[in-house]
Amino acid sequence: MAISHDPANASLAHGFHAVAPGDLAAVVTALEMREPPEYVRRLQPEPDVPLQMVRWTDCEAERYRLLYRRIGAPWLWWSRLALEDAALEAIIHDPAVELYAVIDRARVEIGMLELDFRTEGACEIAFFGFVPKATGNGFGKWLMRRALQRAWRDGIERVWVHTCTLDDPRAVAFYRAQGFEPKARFVEVFRDPRAAGLLPADMGALHPLIVD
Template identity: 80%
Template sequence: MAIAHDPGTAPLGQGFHAIAPGDLAAVVTALEMREMPAALRRPGIEPDVPLQLERWTDCAPERYRLLYKRVGAPWLWWSRLALDDAALMAIIHDPAVELYAVTDRARIEIGMLELDFRTPGACEIAFFGFVPKATGHGFGRWLMRRALQRAWTGAVEKVWVHTCTLDGPGAVAFYVRQGFVPHSRFVEVFRDPRAAGLLGADLGALHPLIVD
Protein backbone atom coordinates (compact mmCIF):
# COMPACT_ATOMS: atom_id res chain seq x y z
CA MET A 1 0.00 0.00 0.00
CA ALA A 2 1.53 3.29 -1.09
CA ILE A 3 1.29 6.42 0.98
CA ALA A 4 0.17 9.59 -0.72
CA HIS A 5 0.67 13.20 0.21
CA ASP A 6 -2.11 15.80 0.46
CA PRO A 7 -3.53 15.96 -3.08
CA GLY A 8 -4.69 19.56 -2.74
CA THR A 9 -7.84 20.81 -4.45
CA ALA A 10 -6.89 21.57 -8.07
CA PRO A 11 -8.03 18.75 -10.40
CA LEU A 12 -6.07 17.76 -13.47
CA GLY A 13 -7.61 18.58 -16.80
CA GLN A 14 -8.58 15.81 -19.16
CA GLY A 15 -6.04 14.47 -21.62
CA PHE A 16 -2.45 13.28 -21.45
CA HIS A 17 0.02 14.78 -18.97
CA ALA A 18 3.75 14.28 -19.47
CA ILE A 19 5.80 12.72 -16.68
CA ALA A 20 9.45 13.74 -16.48
CA PRO A 21 12.10 11.05 -17.02
CA GLY A 22 13.03 9.57 -13.66
CA ASP A 23 9.59 10.23 -12.19
CA LEU A 24 6.60 7.96 -11.66
CA ALA A 25 2.89 8.70 -11.46
CA ALA A 26 0.26 6.69 -9.63
CA VAL A 27 -3.51 7.02 -9.43
CA VAL A 28 -4.36 6.94 -5.74
CA THR A 29 -7.73 5.87 -4.37
CA ALA A 30 -8.69 6.93 -0.85
CA LEU A 31 -11.16 4.75 1.05
CA GLU A 32 -12.75 5.09 4.47
CA MET A 33 -15.26 3.57 6.84
CA ARG A 34 -17.31 5.61 9.29
CA GLU A 35 -18.48 2.87 11.62
CA MET A 36 -17.24 -0.45 12.87
CA PRO A 37 -18.33 -3.33 10.61
CA ALA A 38 -21.15 -5.37 12.10
CA ALA A 39 -19.04 -8.53 11.88
CA LEU A 40 -16.64 -7.07 14.42
CA ARG A 41 -19.44 -6.39 16.89
CA ARG A 42 -20.37 -10.02 17.31
CA PRO A 43 -18.18 -12.97 18.24
CA GLY A 44 -17.44 -15.46 15.53
CA ILE A 45 -15.37 -18.52 14.84
CA GLU A 46 -11.82 -17.42 14.17
CA PRO A 47 -10.12 -19.07 11.17
CA ASP A 48 -7.23 -21.37 11.92
CA VAL A 49 -4.43 -19.18 10.60
CA PRO A 50 -0.82 -20.04 11.50
CA LEU A 51 0.08 -16.41 12.14
CA GLN A 52 0.54 -14.04 15.05
CA LEU A 53 0.81 -10.28 15.48
CA GLU A 54 3.91 -9.08 17.27
CA ARG A 55 3.87 -5.48 18.51
CA TRP A 56 7.12 -3.62 17.82
CA THR A 57 7.31 -0.82 20.38
CA ASP A 58 10.98 0.15 20.11
CA CYS A 59 11.97 -0.97 16.64
CA ALA A 60 15.41 -0.04 15.29
CA PRO A 61 15.35 1.78 11.94
CA GLU A 62 17.33 -0.99 10.25
CA ARG A 63 14.89 -3.66 11.37
CA TYR A 64 11.92 -1.60 10.22
CA ARG A 65 13.41 -0.90 6.80
CA LEU A 66 14.24 -4.56 6.27
CA LEU A 67 10.64 -5.68 6.81
CA TYR A 68 9.28 -2.66 4.92
CA LYS A 69 11.37 -3.60 1.87
CA ARG A 70 10.57 -7.30 2.09
CA VAL A 71 6.85 -6.48 2.02
CA GLY A 72 6.76 -3.38 -0.13
CA ALA A 73 9.65 -3.48 -2.58
CA PRO A 74 7.72 -5.51 -5.21
CA TRP A 75 5.13 -2.69 -5.20
CA LEU A 76 7.74 0.08 -5.14
CA TRP A 77 6.94 1.27 -1.62
CA TRP A 78 9.41 4.07 -1.05
CA SER A 79 8.21 6.79 1.31
CA ARG A 80 9.81 5.42 4.48
CA LEU A 81 13.05 4.62 2.66
CA ALA A 82 13.47 8.32 1.89
CA LEU A 83 13.57 9.22 5.61
CA ASP A 84 16.72 9.39 7.71
CA ASP A 85 16.86 7.55 11.02
CA ALA A 86 15.65 10.49 13.11
CA ALA A 87 12.65 11.20 10.90
CA LEU A 88 11.71 7.54 10.71
CA MET A 89 11.95 6.98 14.46
CA ALA A 90 9.89 10.10 15.09
CA ILE A 91 7.03 8.31 13.34
CA ILE A 92 7.37 4.67 14.36
CA HIS A 93 8.23 5.47 17.99
CA ASP A 94 5.37 7.93 18.35
CA PRO A 95 2.98 6.60 21.03
CA ALA A 96 0.07 7.28 18.64
CA VAL A 97 1.53 4.89 16.03
CA GLU A 98 1.15 1.13 16.45
CA LEU A 99 3.54 -1.07 14.52
CA TYR A 100 3.08 -4.84 14.21
CA ALA A 101 5.01 -7.59 12.50
CA VAL A 102 3.08 -10.63 11.26
CA THR A 103 5.01 -13.77 12.13
CA ASP A 104 4.50 -17.39 11.16
CA ARG A 105 4.83 -20.45 13.41
CA ALA A 106 8.60 -20.31 13.06
CA ARG A 107 8.49 -16.67 14.30
CA ILE A 108 9.66 -15.46 10.89
CA GLU A 109 8.33 -12.03 9.92
CA ILE A 110 6.17 -12.33 6.80
CA GLY A 111 3.96 -9.24 6.98
CA MET A 112 3.44 -5.86 8.58
CA LEU A 113 0.66 -3.65 9.89
CA GLU A 114 1.01 -0.02 10.88
CA LEU A 115 -1.82 1.98 12.44
CA ASP A 116 -1.57 5.76 12.76
CA PHE A 117 -3.76 7.45 15.38
CA ARG A 118 -1.98 10.82 15.29
CA THR A 119 -5.02 12.62 13.86
CA PRO A 120 -7.66 12.91 16.61
CA GLY A 121 -10.76 10.84 15.91
CA ALA A 122 -9.19 8.93 13.02
CA CYS A 123 -7.04 5.88 12.39
CA GLU A 124 -5.07 5.45 9.19
CA ILE A 125 -4.05 1.97 8.13
CA ALA A 126 -0.72 3.34 7.00
CA PHE A 127 0.91 0.07 5.88
CA PHE A 128 -0.65 -3.35 5.40
CA GLY A 129 0.83 -6.26 3.52
CA PHE A 130 2.72 -9.53 3.26
CA VAL A 131 5.91 -10.74 1.66
CA PRO A 132 5.25 -12.31 -1.77
CA LYS A 133 5.41 -15.94 -0.59
CA ALA A 134 2.63 -15.27 1.97
CA THR A 135 0.13 -13.81 -0.49
CA GLY A 136 -2.74 -15.78 -2.02
CA HIS A 137 -3.51 -17.77 1.13
CA GLY A 138 -6.38 -15.70 2.54
CA PHE A 139 -4.15 -14.14 5.20
CA GLY A 140 -5.23 -10.63 4.19
CA ARG A 141 -8.73 -11.12 5.58
CA TRP A 142 -7.28 -12.33 8.88
CA LEU A 143 -4.94 -9.36 9.12
CA MET A 144 -7.62 -6.85 8.19
CA ARG A 145 -9.88 -8.18 10.93
CA ARG A 146 -7.05 -7.72 13.42
CA ALA A 147 -6.35 -4.26 12.05
CA LEU A 148 -9.95 -3.12 12.39
CA GLN A 149 -10.29 -4.60 15.87
CA ARG A 150 -7.38 -2.40 16.93
CA ALA A 151 -8.36 0.62 14.85
CA TRP A 152 -11.89 0.96 16.25
CA THR A 153 -10.88 1.96 19.75
CA GLY A 154 -11.52 4.94 21.97
CA ALA A 155 -12.84 8.01 20.18
CA VAL A 156 -12.11 6.86 16.63
CA GLU A 157 -14.83 7.96 14.20
CA LYS A 158 -13.12 7.12 10.91
CA VAL A 159 -10.71 4.47 9.66
CA TRP A 160 -9.10 5.18 6.30
CA VAL A 161 -6.57 3.84 3.85
CA HIS A 162 -4.95 4.76 0.54
CA THR A 163 -4.01 2.40 -2.25
CA CYS A 164 -2.67 3.11 -5.71
CA THR A 165 -2.05 1.69 -9.15
CA LEU A 166 1.41 0.49 -8.12
CA ASP A 167 -0.22 -1.92 -5.66
CA GLY A 168 -1.78 -5.26 -6.52
CA PRO A 169 -4.70 -5.01 -8.97
CA GLY A 170 -7.12 -6.47 -6.42
CA ALA A 171 -6.33 -3.98 -3.64
CA VAL A 172 -9.34 -1.68 -4.05
CA ALA A 173 -11.77 -4.59 -4.38
CA PHE A 174 -10.27 -6.18 -1.26
CA TYR A 175 -10.76 -3.03 0.81
CA VAL A 176 -14.32 -2.62 -0.45
CA ARG A 177 -15.13 -6.20 0.61
CA GLN A 178 -13.86 -5.38 4.08
CA GLY A 179 -16.31 -2.48 4.36
CA PHE A 180 -14.31 0.51 3.09
CA VAL A 181 -15.96 3.01 0.74
CA PRO A 182 -13.93 4.79 -1.99
CA HIS A 183 -14.41 8.54 -1.66
CA SER A 184 -11.72 10.31 -3.72
CA ARG A 185 -9.10 9.76 -6.38
CA PHE A 186 -6.02 11.74 -7.29
CA VAL A 187 -2.68 11.48 -9.07
CA GLU A 188 0.64 11.47 -7.24
CA VAL A 189 3.86 12.22 -9.13
CA PHE A 190 7.14 11.43 -7.39
CA ARG A 191 10.75 10.58 -8.03
CA ASP A 192 11.01 6.94 -9.11
CA PRO A 193 12.57 5.21 -6.08
CA ARG A 194 14.74 3.14 -8.43
CA ALA A 195 16.12 6.28 -10.08
CA ALA A 196 16.66 7.75 -6.61
CA GLY A 197 18.67 4.71 -5.52
CA LEU A 198 16.16 3.66 -2.87
CA LEU A 199 15.23 0.41 -4.61
CA GLY A 200 16.85 -1.85 -7.16
CA ALA A 201 16.32 -1.22 -10.86
CA ASP A 202 15.14 -4.83 -11.30
CA LEU A 203 11.98 -4.24 -9.25
CA GLY A 204 8.56 -3.14 -10.50
CA ALA A 205 8.68 -4.81 -13.92
CA LEU A 206 5.14 -3.62 -14.69
CA HIS A 207 6.31 -0.01 -14.34
CA PRO A 208 9.43 0.44 -16.50
CA LEU A 209 12.16 2.70 -15.22
CA ILE A 210 12.51 5.58 -17.69
CA VAL A 211 15.43 7.97 -17.27
CA ASP A 212 17.36 10.36 -19.50
Protein backbone atom coordinates in the same frame (compact mmCIF):
# COMPACT_ATOMS: atom_id res chain seq x y z
CA MET B 1 3.22 3.28 -0.24
CA ALA B 2 1.43 5.70 2.07
CA ILE B 3 0.92 9.39 2.65
CA SER B 4 0.44 11.21 5.92
CA HIS B 5 -2.42 13.51 4.92
CA ASP B 6 -5.83 13.37 3.30
CA PRO B 7 -5.94 13.83 -0.47
CA ALA B 8 -6.37 17.31 -1.90
CA ASN B 9 -9.48 18.28 -3.84
CA ALA B 10 -7.63 19.65 -6.87
CA SER B 11 -8.29 17.88 -10.18
CA LEU B 12 -6.43 17.59 -13.47
CA ALA B 13 -7.89 18.54 -16.82
CA HIS B 14 -8.67 15.72 -19.25
CA GLY B 15 -5.88 14.68 -21.58
CA PHE B 16 -2.21 13.78 -21.36
CA HIS B 17 0.12 15.24 -18.75
CA ALA B 18 3.88 15.06 -19.05
CA VAL B 19 5.90 13.08 -16.52
CA ALA B 20 9.59 13.90 -16.40
CA PRO B 21 12.22 11.21 -17.04
CA GLY B 22 13.10 9.55 -13.76
CA ASP B 23 9.67 10.27 -12.27
CA LEU B 24 6.61 8.08 -11.81
CA ALA B 25 2.91 8.93 -11.64
CA ALA B 26 0.29 6.89 -9.79
CA VAL B 27 -3.45 7.22 -9.35
CA VAL B 28 -4.19 7.01 -5.62
CA THR B 29 -7.55 5.87 -4.24
CA ALA B 30 -8.47 6.82 -0.68
CA LEU B 31 -11.08 4.68 1.06
CA GLU B 32 -12.76 5.07 4.44
CA MET B 33 -15.33 3.68 6.82
CA ARG B 34 -17.36 5.63 9.37
CA GLU B 35 -18.42 2.77 11.61
CA PRO B 36 -17.06 -0.71 12.27
CA PRO B 37 -18.51 -3.40 10.04
CA GLU B 38 -20.66 -6.11 11.57
CA TYR B 39 -17.99 -8.79 11.15
CA VAL B 40 -15.72 -6.75 13.44
CA ARG B 41 -18.40 -6.10 16.07
CA ARG B 42 -19.44 -9.74 16.33
CA LEU B 43 -17.40 -12.27 18.24
CA GLN B 44 -17.39 -15.44 16.20
CA PRO B 45 -15.12 -18.44 15.61
CA GLU B 46 -12.46 -17.96 12.96
CA PRO B 47 -10.46 -20.40 10.85
CA ASP B 48 -7.14 -21.41 12.37
CA VAL B 49 -4.45 -19.17 10.90
CA PRO B 50 -0.81 -20.05 11.63
CA LEU B 51 0.17 -16.44 12.31
CA GLN B 52 0.66 -14.09 15.24
CA MET B 53 0.89 -10.32 15.55
CA VAL B 54 3.78 -8.93 17.58
CA ARG B 55 3.81 -5.29 18.67
CA TRP B 56 7.07 -3.52 17.80
CA THR B 57 7.36 -0.77 20.40
CA ASP B 58 11.02 0.11 20.01
CA CYS B 59 11.91 -1.03 16.52
CA GLU B 60 15.19 0.21 15.07
CA ALA B 61 15.01 1.96 11.72
CA GLU B 62 17.01 -0.66 9.81
CA ARG B 63 14.91 -3.54 11.14
CA TYR B 64 11.79 -1.69 10.03
CA ARG B 65 13.22 -0.99 6.58
CA LEU B 66 14.17 -4.65 6.10
CA LEU B 67 10.58 -5.84 6.54
CA TYR B 68 9.22 -2.83 4.65
CA ARG B 69 11.40 -3.71 1.65
CA ARG B 70 10.52 -7.40 1.74
CA ILE B 71 6.83 -6.53 1.60
CA GLY B 72 6.79 -3.40 -0.51
CA ALA B 73 9.71 -3.53 -2.96
CA PRO B 74 7.71 -5.40 -5.65
CA TRP B 75 5.12 -2.59 -5.47
CA LEU B 76 7.74 0.18 -5.34
CA TRP B 77 6.98 1.26 -1.77
CA TRP B 78 9.48 4.02 -1.19
CA SER B 79 8.32 6.74 1.21
CA ARG B 80 9.89 5.30 4.37
CA LEU B 81 13.11 4.43 2.54
CA ALA B 82 13.66 8.11 1.81
CA LEU B 83 13.72 9.04 5.52
CA GLU B 84 16.80 9.32 7.68
CA ASP B 85 16.88 7.11 10.77
CA ALA B 86 15.84 9.88 13.15
CA ALA B 87 12.86 10.93 11.04
CA LEU B 88 11.69 7.35 10.57
CA GLU B 89 12.03 6.47 14.24
CA ALA B 90 10.19 9.66 15.21
CA ILE B 91 7.18 8.23 13.37
CA ILE B 92 7.29 4.58 14.37
CA HIS B 93 8.15 5.38 18.02
CA ASP B 94 5.38 7.98 18.32
CA PRO B 95 2.93 6.89 21.07
CA ALA B 96 0.07 7.51 18.61
CA VAL B 97 1.49 5.04 16.07
CA GLU B 98 1.10 1.29 16.57
CA LEU B 99 3.41 -0.99 14.60
CA TYR B 100 2.94 -4.75 14.39
CA ALA B 101 4.94 -7.49 12.69
CA VAL B 102 3.11 -10.61 11.54
CA ILE B 103 5.10 -13.76 12.23
CA ASP B 104 4.55 -17.36 11.13
CA ARG B 105 5.05 -20.55 13.13
CA ALA B 106 8.76 -20.51 12.34
CA ARG B 107 8.92 -17.03 13.95
CA VAL B 108 9.71 -15.46 10.58
CA GLU B 109 8.35 -11.98 9.94
CA ILE B 110 6.07 -12.14 6.90
CA GLY B 111 3.71 -9.17 7.28
CA MET B 112 3.27 -5.68 8.64
CA LEU B 113 0.48 -3.56 10.07
CA GLU B 114 0.92 0.10 10.99
CA LEU B 115 -1.92 2.11 12.55
CA ASP B 116 -1.61 5.90 12.77
CA PHE B 117 -3.77 7.70 15.37
CA ARG B 118 -1.97 11.03 15.17
CA THR B 119 -5.00 12.81 13.69
CA GLU B 120 -7.67 13.27 16.36
CA GLY B 121 -10.77 11.15 15.78
CA ALA B 122 -9.22 9.15 12.94
CA CYS B 123 -7.08 6.10 12.36
CA GLU B 124 -5.11 5.60 9.18
CA ILE B 125 -4.08 2.09 8.23
CA ALA B 126 -0.77 3.46 7.04
CA PHE B 127 0.88 0.18 5.97
CA PHE B 128 -0.70 -3.22 5.54
CA GLY B 129 0.80 -6.13 3.65
CA PHE B 130 2.58 -9.44 3.40
CA VAL B 131 5.72 -10.67 1.71
CA PRO B 132 4.95 -12.13 -1.75
CA LYS B 133 5.13 -15.78 -0.68
CA ALA B 134 2.42 -15.19 1.97
CA THR B 135 -0.18 -13.64 -0.33
CA GLY B 136 -3.16 -15.51 -1.73
CA ASN B 137 -3.73 -17.54 1.44
CA GLY B 138 -6.58 -15.52 2.97
CA PHE B 139 -4.21 -13.94 5.48
CA GLY B 140 -5.25 -10.43 4.40
CA LYS B 141 -8.77 -10.91 5.78
CA TRP B 142 -7.35 -12.20 9.04
CA LEU B 143 -5.04 -9.20 9.39
CA MET B 144 -7.69 -6.67 8.39
CA ARG B 145 -10.06 -7.98 11.04
CA ARG B 146 -7.40 -7.45 13.68
CA ALA B 147 -6.49 -4.06 12.26
CA LEU B 148 -10.08 -2.87 12.54
CA GLN B 149 -10.52 -4.33 16.01
CA ARG B 150 -7.61 -2.16 17.12
CA ALA B 151 -8.53 0.88 15.02
CA TRP B 152 -12.11 1.19 16.26
CA ARG B 153 -11.60 2.41 19.80
CA ASP B 154 -13.21 5.14 21.87
CA GLY B 155 -13.07 8.50 20.12
CA ILE B 156 -12.44 7.15 16.61
CA GLU B 157 -14.99 8.31 14.02
CA ARG B 158 -13.16 7.43 10.82
CA VAL B 159 -10.79 4.70 9.68
CA TRP B 160 -9.14 5.18 6.32
CA VAL B 161 -6.63 3.62 3.99
CA HIS B 162 -5.33 4.26 0.53
CA THR B 163 -3.80 2.36 -2.33
CA CYS B 164 -2.49 3.25 -5.76
CA THR B 165 -1.97 1.90 -9.26
CA LEU B 166 1.52 0.68 -8.34
CA ASP B 167 0.04 -1.66 -5.73
CA ASP B 168 -1.56 -5.06 -6.21
CA PRO B 169 -4.45 -4.48 -8.66
CA ARG B 170 -6.73 -6.44 -6.33
CA ALA B 171 -6.26 -3.96 -3.49
CA VAL B 172 -9.29 -1.71 -4.06
CA ALA B 173 -11.61 -4.70 -4.40
CA PHE B 174 -10.15 -6.21 -1.23
CA TYR B 175 -10.65 -3.05 0.81
CA ARG B 176 -14.21 -2.63 -0.46
CA ALA B 177 -14.99 -6.22 0.48
CA GLN B 178 -13.80 -5.46 4.02
CA GLY B 179 -16.21 -2.52 4.36
CA PHE B 180 -14.28 0.49 3.04
CA GLU B 181 -15.82 2.88 0.52
CA PRO B 182 -13.81 4.92 -2.02
CA LYS B 183 -13.96 8.63 -1.20
CA ALA B 184 -11.34 10.34 -3.37
CA ARG B 185 -8.82 9.79 -6.13
CA PHE B 186 -5.81 11.85 -7.02
CA VAL B 187 -2.56 11.67 -8.96
CA GLU B 188 0.79 11.55 -7.20
CA VAL B 189 4.00 12.31 -9.12
CA PHE B 190 7.28 11.44 -7.44
CA ARG B 191 10.89 10.52 -8.15
CA ASP B 192 11.11 6.89 -9.24
CA PRO B 193 12.66 5.13 -6.20
CA ARG B 194 14.80 3.03 -8.53
CA ALA B 195 16.22 6.15 -10.17
CA ALA B 196 16.76 7.62 -6.71
CA GLY B 197 18.73 4.55 -5.61
CA LEU B 198 16.19 3.53 -2.98
CA LEU B 199 15.26 0.26 -4.70
CA PRO B 200 16.99 -2.04 -7.22
CA ALA B 201 16.34 -1.33 -10.89
CA ASP B 202 14.72 -4.75 -11.39
CA MET B 203 11.87 -4.06 -8.98
CA GLY B 204 8.40 -3.12 -10.24
CA ALA B 205 8.63 -4.96 -13.54
CA LEU B 206 5.19 -3.71 -14.63
CA HIS B 207 6.38 -0.11 -14.42
CA PRO B 208 9.40 0.47 -16.69
CA LEU B 209 12.23 2.60 -15.35
CA ILE B 210 12.72 5.51 -17.77
CA VAL B 211 15.48 7.95 -16.87
CA ASP B 212 16.21 9.70 -20.16
